[in-house]
Amino acid sequence: MDKLLEEYTELIDHKLREYFKTVLEEEKAYHPFIGDVFAQVEEFLLRKGKRIASCSTLLTYKGYTGEIEDVLDICVGIELYRHGILIHDDLVDRDEKRRGGGVFHKLFTYEDRFGESIAVFCGNILFSQALKTLFESNFDVVGKVIQLFLEDYKAVNESQTLDLLFEHKEPTVEEWYVMASKRAASLFKASMLTGAILGGAPAQDLQILEEAAMHIGYSFDIQDDIIGTFASEEQYGRATGGDILLGKKPLHVVYAYKLANRDLQQELRDIIKAKKVGADGIDRIQKIIKECGALAKTKEASRDHANRAIKLINKTSMNAESKNFFKDLIDFVTENLDWYQ
Amino acid sequence: MDKLLEEYTELIDHKLREYFKTVLEEEKAYHPFIGDVFAQVEEFLLRKGKRIASCSTLLTYKGYTGEIEDVLDICVGIELYRHGILIHDDLVDRDEKRRGGGVFHKLFTYEDRFGESIAVFCGNILFSQALKTLFESNFDVVGKVIQLFLEDYKAVNESQTLDLLFEHKEPTVEEWYVMASKRAASLFKASMLTGAILGGAPAQDLQILEEAAMHIGYSFDIQDDIIGTFASEEQYGRATGGDILLGKKPLHVVYAYKLANRDLQQELRDIIKAKKVGADGIDRIQKIIKECGALAKTKEASRDHANRAIKLINKTSMNAESKNFFKDLIDFVTENLDWYQ
Numbered sequence: 001m002d003k004l005l006e007e008y009t010e011l012i013d014h015k016l017r018e019y020f021k022t023v024l025e026e027e028k029a030y031h032p033f034i035g036d037v038f039a040q041v042e043e044f045l046l047r048k049g050k051r052i053a054s055c056s057t058l059l060t061y062k063g064y065t066g067e068i069e070d071v072l073d074i075c076v077g078i079e080l081y082r083h084g085i086l087i088h089d090d091l092v093d094r095d096e097k098r099r100g101g102g103v104f105h106k107l108f109t110y111e112d113r114f115g116e117s118i119a120v121f122c123g124n125i126l127f128s129q130a131l132k133t134l135f136e137s138n139f140d141v142v143g144k145v146i147q148l149f150l151e152d153y154k155a156v157n158e159s160q161t162l163d164l165l166f167e168h169k170e171p172t173v174e175e176w177y178v179m180a181s182k183r184a185a186s187l188f189k190a191s192m193l194t195g196a197i198l199g200g201a202p203a204q205d206l207q208i209l210e211e212a213a214m215h216i217g218y219s220f221d222i223q224d225d226i227i228g229t230f231a232s233e234e235q236y237g238r239a240t241g242g243d244i245l246l247g248k249k250p251l252h253v254v255y256a257y258k259l260a261n262r263d264l265q266q267e268l269r270d271i272i273k274a275k276k277v278g279a280d281g282i283d284r285i286q287k288i289i290k291e292c293g294a295l296a297k298t299k300e301a302s303r304d305h306a307n308r309a310i311k312l313i314n315k316t317s318m319n320a321e322s323k324n325f326f327k328d329l330i331d332f333v334t335e336n337l338d339w340y341q
Numbered sequence: 342m343d344k345l346l347e348e349y350t351e352l353i354d355h356k357l358r359e360y361f362k363t364v365l366e367e368e369k370a371y372h373p374f375i376g377d378v379f380a381q382v383e384e385f386l387l388r389k390g391k392r393i394a395s396c397s398t399l400l401t402y403k404g405y406t407g408e409i410e411d412v413l414d415i416c417v418g419i420e421l422y423r424h425g426i427l428i429h430d431d432l433v434d435r436d437e438k439r440r441g442g443g444v445f446h447k448l449f450t451y452e453d454r455f456g457e458s459i460a461v462f463c464g465n466i467l468f469s470q471a472l473k474t475l476f477e478s479n480f481d482v483v484g485k486v487i488q489l490f491l492e493d494y495k496a497v498n499e500s501q502t503l504d505l506l507f508e509h510k511e512p513t514v515e516e517w518y519v520m521a522s523k524r525a526a527s528l529f530k531a532s533m534l535t536g537a538i539l540g541g542a543p544a545q546d547l548q549i550l551e552e553a554a555m556h557i558g559y560s561f562d563i564q565d566d567i568i569g570t571f572a573s574e575e576q577y578g579r580a581t582g583g584d585i586l587l588g589k590k591p592l593h594v595v596y597a598y599k600l601a602n603r604d605l606q607q608e609l610r611d612i613i614k615a616k617k618v619g620a621d622g623i624d625r626i627q628k629i630i631k632e633c634g635a636l637a638k639t640k641e642a643s644r645d646h647a648n649r650a651i652k653l654i655n656k657t658s659m660n661a662e663s664k665n666f667f668k669d670l671i672d673f674v675t676e677n678l679d680w681y682q
Contacts (some may be wrong), residue, residue, distance in 0.1 A: 018609045025497075030499065030519070031499075031503060031519055031520075033502070033503065033506050034499050034502060035504065037502060065608075088461050088462075088465070091461065092454075092458040092461060092462075094454070095369075104640065110508075112510050113433075113435070114505060114508075114509070117433040117505050118502055118505065120429050120432065120433060120461060120464075121429075121433075121496070121498040121499070121501050121502050122502075123461075123465075124429070124464075124465070124468070124494060124498045125494075125495050125498045125499070127465070127468070127469075128491045128492075128494040129495060130470075131472070132488070132491045132492075132495075135484075135487070135491065143476075146476070147473070147476060150469045150470075150472055150473045150476065151469075151473075153465060153466075153468075153469040154466050154469045154470060155471075157366075157373065157462040157463070157465045157466045158372075158375050158462070158466070158471075160458075160462055161373065161374070161378060161458075161462050161463075162372060164455060164458050164459065165374050165520060167455075167456070168451050173374075178371070178372055178373075179506075179549075267670055
């Protein structure tokens with residue numbers, strides 16, 4: 001999968017560079033500072049990384065057509081879309097780093113409010129430009145795709161609102177899924193259905209892919225959260241357990257509050273409240289999550305979603321290359337789960 | 342105009358209430374807290390106020406068709422759109438009040454970050470739902486309208502970025518217009534062209550209306566800024582000169598830096614830097630702006646835009662009622678200018 005991802009990522013990046021070449025000229029002509037802001041947007045978007053969302057669109061499209069040329073502009077739209085969301089997400093979560101660089105809202109001068117406000121505006125601009133890119137594509141059925149992304153944007157913003165609420169309450173497992181159903185699950189759904197709709201997939205495949213995408217999303221979210229809690233800063237690039245100490249409730253914490261005994265639950269609450277790092281902080285949280293069985297339960301859930309996704313992908317009429325891509329992508333997730341015992 | 346505005350505002354508000362009735366049910370079913378958030382969105386949108394943007398759409402549409410029924414759903418979309426922008430705008434400008442109530446980001450509990458983040462997300466949701474509302478309308482040509490709003494959303498966010506930059510630099514008059522061309526001017530353009538396109542206006546009218554809308558927008562912006570600097574808190578509902586003390590550069594301040602002598606320019610800078618209120622603060626700013634001729638120059642500019650707009654409106658083939666509405670709207674602006682001597 002890595003080779004395929006790299007190959008297609010390079011093609012999409014090339015299209016993104018072309019896109020920004022035109023846009024930067026227009027924006028500089030409007031006002032030099034707006035030109036500078038768009039140059040920052042380009043730098044942010046073109047940082048090295050796997051373009052999983054747009055590659056999912058590309059591979060789904062290829063799975064039904066054998067072609068990729070026509071869908072590349074759509075992939076540009078998806079990357080604009082994805083990064084607009086990331087800019088707002090990093091702002092709200094007070095993050096510091098994104099893919100080896102500063103978060104977008106920290107790239108500007110003057111006081112904090114300046115960069116934070118520009119981040120709000122640029123997130124907005126990226127969403128509108130993502131839709132414009134989709135709108136201007138030559139596909140007859142692109143209206144359906146736009147509706148998918150309008151729906152997904154609402155979904156993602158609702159999910160982020162719940163994620164924020166959960167900093168102040170302890171959700172049940174069911175409630176966690178209510179939140180997660182509109183997070184990565186929703187993005188995979190929009191990305192994969194876009195490729196399928198534009199590629200002319202049969203109606204029954206759309207249903208199967210929607211379900212598969214949800215499971216891939218859940219598996220990803222669960223794994224990403226486990227990495228966030230258990231990987232070192234060197235491995236992951238972000239402070240270990242940063243999300244938990246901000247009060248976030250990944251599924252393994254939700255399970256810890258369900259499975260740990262009362263004393264351990266209270267200890268967990270106290271550490272999170274005091275935002276303790278190190279041996280009596282995040283290390284202790286890791287131990288509690290492991291020992292009460294929450295980590296095992298969560299890894300099992302992630303594997304279960306992965307297995308269901310693979311079975312569903314196999315049921316579609318996509319070609320072998322695309323099926324293998326998604327199976328490799330899913331395997332990559334479940335393999336990563338084994339890093340954290 | 343007031344009677345017409347009131348009558349049509351009531352019709353649009355009725356449609357908005359219908360819209361929220363359906364939406365609130367769906368959102369409550371998703372998660373009770375998201376239901377609560379949408380209830381706050383409804384309260385915020387339905388606060389008493391003139392719906393100038395959506396009434397401009399409605400009256401332009403009526404000007405070409407004699408009807409309004411079909412365009413009411415579009416007006417709902419425009420109000421969702423407008424308020425999404427206001428929510429982000431109030432957040433970025435650290436405002437406290439909006440139409441007699443708290444700004445949206447202050448309506449929530451927990452710490453500041455909670456409400457501020459929800460404001461980012463809800464602004465996003467409103468934009469996506471505005472587009473969805475347009476998308477689902479029955480007009481064949483609604484694609485053109487959606488493109489207008491995608492373009493306007495980018496424009497407004499760029500204008501707000503420049504507005505923010507101007508807190509840290511002193512723009513020229515030309516630069517002020519570069520910023521203002523994508524502010525109220527752009528919103529009037531999108532609102533009026535929407536009514537015209539959907540109402541089947543001839544191509545030459547679209548051009549005329551676009552130009553007229555720009556002038557209405559400039560006239561409005563200039564007047565609104567004058568009110569912001571010269572009206573009392575009782576009249577205006579917001580602290581006198583609040584924007585100036587935040588470092589904003591309305592056109593009358595831009596002209597003051599051009600027309601006042603060096604000493605007065607420096608005094609202006611010092612007062613703004615020290616954020617002084619009262620007799621040696623905003624009162625003194627008002628005096629400097631008046632005495633150097635900046636207020637007169639700015640009022641003249643606003644009147645000039647108003648006159649141009651009226652001439653252009655007269656050239657269109659809209660019916661008399663709609664022409665009169667816009668003329669009354671423009672007169673209302675220029676009459677208000679006389680309040681501040």
